[in-house]
Amino acid sequence: MIQFAKDYIPLYFAGTLVALGVAALSMALSVGIGLLGALGRMSGNRTARSVTSAYVAFFRGIPPLVLLYVVYFGLPSWAQELGVRPLADFLAPLNNRIMSAVVAFGVNSGAYSTEIIRSAIASIHPEQMEAAQSLGMSYWLAMRRIIVPQSARVAFPPLGNEFIAVLKGTSLASVIGVTELMRDAQLVAAATFRNLAAYTLAAVFYVVLVIILQSVVGRLERRLSLVHK
Amino acid sequence: MLAGPSLGQGREETRSKPGTLLSAAAEQTTRYEGSGGPLLQLIDVSKYFGKTPALSDVNLTVNRGETVAIVGPSGSGKTTLLRCINFLVPYDSGRILVNGRLVGYREQQGNTVRDTGHNVNEIRKRIGMVFQQFNLFPHRTVLGNLIEGPLYVLRITRSEAVTRAQAALELIGLMDKVEAYPDQLSGGQQQRVAIARALCMEPELMLFDEVTSALDPELVGEVLSVMRQLARKGMTMVVVTHEMEFARDVADRVVFMEASKIVTDQPASDFFERPSTPRIGAFLSRLSLPRNSD
Ligand SMILES: Nc1ncnc2c1ncn2[C@@H]1O[C@H](COP(=O)(O)OP(=O)(O)OP(=O)(O)O)[C@@H](O)[C@H]1O
């Protein structure tokens, strides 16, 4: 077991980096979607509200693995068959496994981020908006300068947890051949026939990674806190 | 919410440090002084929340440099009146004029329509508002709170904004708290910073909504003392308050509201010496105004 670990740790490290990269890109997409989604959910515009609610309901309901299949196996070939050139070009990047994984996980997680950011914004007292407006700030300026920065501090811990969930979810990308941690474990298992060792080592990597991330999130959380006493 | 027990607190303190704030910012004196004439006019203003009237045909004129105290029982419409002035609450009918300019509405082909957000903000820039709950921005330092509006609304330079902030901090006597966050300050200090935040916009009118009601009694005096300085410097102020002593000593006029209406509007001395209706007598006696000690 020790020798086994020694032999494969470098490979697992490489897989971990890929997993982290995919998770980070997915999370960036997720937060971007979440911010827009939250503003849409809280908007006075009825269409914006229904579109964003539908998005949340829809993508929270789809298992990420199903979404990944749709995005990677479904969309590019569908556009190809349809023969609409611009659409095919637009979706061509999804032939890249990593790109597909990022889009699928980002769009899936975006539904959760939308809810996290929406409730963070809602947790800021409406008096903050009034104070900003009484200074002559427009709604959007007040959002940008006063409400969103405060909400970001509130949203940070749950978004940190969401990032950890996304990171664990990247193991699904192994099914489309992204050589992240889980995929590496599968390859090792196939080559050595030592299933238990191969997957246990992967499990250990995930656990350690998550513990590290959790402590980083905790530290940042304290630093970003609105309480200064 | 009646602040009966806290009435008159802090008076000694106020007197024991005469004029320190005033002298500190004496060079600003002229800034707040206008040229006379009504700065604020409310004409037949009404506001309903659903079927509940919050303001019924309210008429009020405030001249430049005047301090008008608004008093009255809970739910009489005092907060609504203030919030209509800077259009945080849209009024239903009548007209509100600040500097002769209609607030929140404009004429369009003979109809009165809601004014643009831009125009409303133009008016809000010139009206400072101070809230009962301070409402400082908790994610910014004291300095950050003070320069936020000047930088992003007035769009003056950072160094100008900081200069203004320093003058305002001197006025409220909190020069040593520039880098503090609001939650590191006492309630009284926070409220003084909130006043300073409004002053940094160099407003021509200041609105105060029960700004001492959320404070511990021993902190009321320091906030009232800052407001006294402003009144003395000629700032135009509309002050909703339960601090009757403050109203008597500082206000030029006292407006008594009840059930969404202005019942009386008289010089402060008349209001306290010769209550014009029994209701005012009853209101005052409930607040147990201490007899004039001098
Ligand atoms: N946002 C609102 N929605 C519905 N009704 C409201 C709202 N704001 C105020 N009202 C009602 O309007 C009336 C006037 O309220 P307002 O807050 O102006 O009174 P007030 O004189 O400031 O009272 P207090 O001394 O308690 O602060 C009350 O009947 C109140 O219930």
Ligand SMILES: [Mg+2]
């Ligand atoms: Mg009120």
